[in-house]
Amino acid sequence: MGNVFSFSISGDDILSRCLDCxxxxxxxxxxxxxxxxxxxxxxxxxxxxxxxxxxxxMIAEEQHEMKRLDQVQG
Structure with a gap:
């Protein structure tokens, strides 16, 4: 024969979960x-x-110390 599942939830569990939410x-x-x-x-x-x-x-570019990278430009 096939498997039989029993599933039950008490009203208190449902109420408790609703209140928690x-x-x-x-x-x-x-x-x-x-x-x-x-x-x-x-x-x-x-x-x-x-x-x-x-x-x-901007300061670094003006002093020709560095060039702006694409990541900084973006």
Missing amino acids: TVAKTAYIRHLEDKLGDLQTEYQKLIEARNDVTKRV
Whole structure:
């Protein structure tokens, strides 16, 4: 005869998983403003770093010390 599978999930398990998911989503949404502020701060740091590198490249090119590589150009 064929195999018979028995599969059961209690109502408590389903409710528990739904609550866990809901709580996690709620916590994520509640902290979105903080995360957005952190993201904006890090974005500003990246812009400043890019500007510093661009200045260094321009100075090195003006002094004929180095030539800009394709990776820097991109």
